Amino acid sequence: MPGQTLFDKIWERHVIADLGDDYALLHISRHLMHDGGGRGLRAIKDAGLKVRNPDLTFATFDHIISTEPGRTHDTLRPYAQRLYHMRDEARRWGIKLFDLGQPGQGIIHVVGPEQGITLPGTLLVCGDSHTCTHGGMGAIAFGIGATEVIHVLATQSLVQRKPKRMRVNFEGRRPAGVTPKDMILHLIGVVGAAGGTGYAVEYAGSAMRDMEVEGRLTVCNLSIELGAKIGMVAPDERTFRFLEGRPFTPTGAMWDQAVADWRALASDRDAAFDRAVTIDVGKIAPQITWGTSPEHVIAVTERIPDPAASGDPDKQKAMQMALDYMGLKAGMPIQEARIDWVFIGSCTNSRLSDLRAAAEIAKGRKVAGHVRAWVVPGSENIKRQAEAEGIDRVFREAGFEWREPGCSMCLAVNGDTIGPGQRSVSTSNRNFVGRQGPGGRTHLASPAMAAAAAIAGHIADVRAL
Amino acid sequence: MKPFTVLDATAAPLMRQNIDTDIVIPIHRLRDVAQVDLGPYAFEPLRYLPDRSDNPAFPLNQPAYKGAEIIVADNNFACGSSREGAVWAIMGMGVRCVIAPSFGPIFFNNCFQNGVLPIQLPREQVLAIAGELEAATRPGSNSEPRLTVDLEERTVSLPSGRKISFQVDGIRREALLKGLDEVALTLTREPEIAAHQAKARATTPWLYQTT
Structure with a gap:
């Protein structure tokens, strides 16, 4: 019998009951909630149900809050009641809620690892598709729908089908200017936006082992853009160093016991995967998307692809519609695209290492006159630490706006939007039609590439700056 | 949940790849519109012209496909977000079944929670179904763009x-056929x-030191 994968080991320890057909009733060891999912707690109340494990549930506000400097619960008046309702319900059940202005508030997928809530070996869910981010800590983590949220609140369990297993080996060393974001965008370009559908993906190889935890969270964040609900990285010494001493991490003898358990989670040498892909990281250049699916991605040095060159007529049609929406022409060097907006933030790229990388580019330079550029830190803690380091000043002096933590312009459901026809370079994860506001055009890139575009006023190669 | 047994209904081909959840239901609608009223906003970016009149290029606006309860789509339908509103919105249009070569994984699960049947078939078969539906709408055709989905038999006519056979996991099929509520079952x-x-x-005590 072949050995077990990281995924198998964590899955197995959460099975409450085998339901046949590869289905299982799974125990949920961590449930995270955000303000976009307030319906769950209301439905529990309306149905006369109980929250089974408030001690394993954590909540914060991120989706529908303003990120305007000086914001309060009431800045976006129509939604203030939802925040108050969620706060009341959380208090009533004893769910830990990180409120505005408190350490621990921020984008839920930034907060989980930051607070030590997301631990290796956990099975973590949240009513948000980018929950796959937490897999970077060595957890099984995936997004669920509103009815599944109610199921988890009421039973601390979930009925799921076991996915197939896929391994992506990122081998080699990242060239200068190439970040974890470029690696995952490149992978999506290679295997397509449905390349991971039906799989739990483990990211492995020397480039993952050499990567710090924050980069792993970025890689795992875009798993859902690959079609995979789950992306994960085996926990190692970098993971343990990252976690030690955080507010909800175990301490003392319990810490030693936990680390010993976590060391055994890595996939066995002879573990079998249903699919394997190897990427030579040394050949990747900084990436930028040109269309309306994350698979519409090229190196920043390339020209926009010609739909006619694609053999598949359906693909051709999709590419042409994407070009029309984006207001771009086949064959044009992508660096000629003039931009209106830059957004640095989101659960993909709003952590301290991301802000430092962007600030390094911004330092001593100026944002182009026609560009509006925002930096939205991922959490209250990141904001405070960045301010202590003077990063906010670097950005402000360069002409960037420094805002309060939240999801902001990644999904544009909180007053933060770009206008119709406007073009943005964004460090977020989706370039879908209208994602940053109806009619808005989004190009996905790394924080350093976004900063470079802000300064150049058009899409630019960060290595040439 | 409303049981799903046999559905004999008009079916509309929506043959575009990677139709994401932001197209199925834009997030600001999900924020501002009640769950039961989402229907008119389903596929909003494709469905309306800038003056908000119906876009005639959108299949579900065409007279031949009016009132479609089945959508036939291309690869990776409803990829992206976890928003269950994507299912509520298509239900609001009257849709009870989607046939595609692949689906966004969270949307796929959300369908079953709402009595909507997602059917995954090889792409050649999906293209064949879409081809027959389009042929049925051409002048002189003596058939209608209708499909019969039989969940008991697991066939699409x-x-x-x-007749094309499809697979559906036993546990999901039973829940749809009987209209079972998963929360009540798990309780x-x-x-x-x-x-x-x-x-x-006892075995992983550190996971429970949360306060």
């Missing part, structure tokens, strides 16, 4: 009379959940 397993958690508290 095409306008030509051709009856409370003793197993409690036993599992007691064991987990």
Whole structure:
């Protein structure tokens, strides 16, 4: 019998009951909630149900809050009641809620690892598709729908089908200017936006082992853009160093016991995967998307692809519609695209290492006159630490706006939007039609590439700056 | 949940790849519109022209496909977000079944929670179904763009009379056929959940030191 994968080991320890057909009733060891999912707690109340494990549930506000400097619960008046309702319900059940202005508030997928809530070996869910981010800590983590949220609140369990297993080996060393974001965008370009559908993906190889935890969270964040609900990285010494001493991490003898358990989670040498892909990281250049699916991605040095060159007529049609929406022409060097907006933030790229990388580019330079550029830190803690380091000043002096933590312009459901026809370079994860506001055009890139575009006023190669 | 047994209905081909959840239901609608009123906003970016009149290029606006209860789509339908509103919105248009080569994984699960049947078929078969539906709408055709989806039999019957078999996981099929509520079912397993958690508290105690 072949050995077990990281995924198998964590899955197995959460099975409450085998339901046949590869289905299982799974125990949920961590449930995270955000303000976009307030319906769950209301439905529990309306149905006369109980929250089974408030001690394993954590909540914060991120989706529908303003990120305007000086914001309060009431800045976006129509939604203030939802925040108050969620706060009341959380208090009533004893769910830990990180409120505005408190350490621990921020984008839920930034907060989980930051607070030590997301631990290796956990099975973590949240009513948000980018929950796959937490897999970077060595957890099984995936997004669920509103009815599944109610199921988890009421039973601390979930009925799921076991996915197939896929391994992506990122081998080699990242060239200068190439970040974890470029690696995952490149992978999506290679295997397509449905390349991971039906799989739990483990990211492995020397480039993952050499990567710090924050980069792993970025890689795992875009798993859902690959079609995979789950992306994960085996926990190692970098993971343990990252976690030690955080507010909800175990301490003392319990810490030693936990680390010993976590060391055994890595996939066995002879573990079998249903699919394997190897990427030579040394050949990747900084990436930028040109269309309306994350698979519409090229190196920043390339020209926009010609739909006619694609053999598949359906693909051709999709590419042409994407070009029309984006207001771009086949064959044009992508660096000629003039931009209106830059957004640095989101659960993909709003952590301290991301802000430092962007600030390094911004330092001593100026944002182009026609560009509006925002930096939205991922959490209250990141904001405070960045301010202590003077990063906010670097950005402000360069002409960037420094805002309060939240999801902001990644999904544009909180007053933060770009206008119709406007073009943005964004460090977020989706370039879908209208994602940053109806009619808005989004190009996905790394924080350093976004900063470079802000300064150049058009899409630019960060290595040439 | 409304049971799903046999559905004999108009079917509309929406043959575009990677139709994401932001197209199925834009997030600001999900924020501002009640769950039961989302129907008019389903596929909003494709469905309307800038003056908000119906876009004639959108298949579900065409007279031949009016009132479609089945959508036939291309690869990776409803990829992206976890928003269950994507299912509520298509239900609001009257849709009870989607046939595609692949689906966004969270949307796929969300369908079953709402009595909507997602059918995954090889792409050649999906293209064949879409082809027959389009042919049925051409002048002189003597068939209608209708499909019969039989969940008991696990077959889709095409306008030509051709029958295609599909797979659906047993547990999901039974829940749809009987209209079962998963939360109520799991609540009856409370003793197993409690036993599992007691064991987990003993073997991985650090996961429970949360206060």
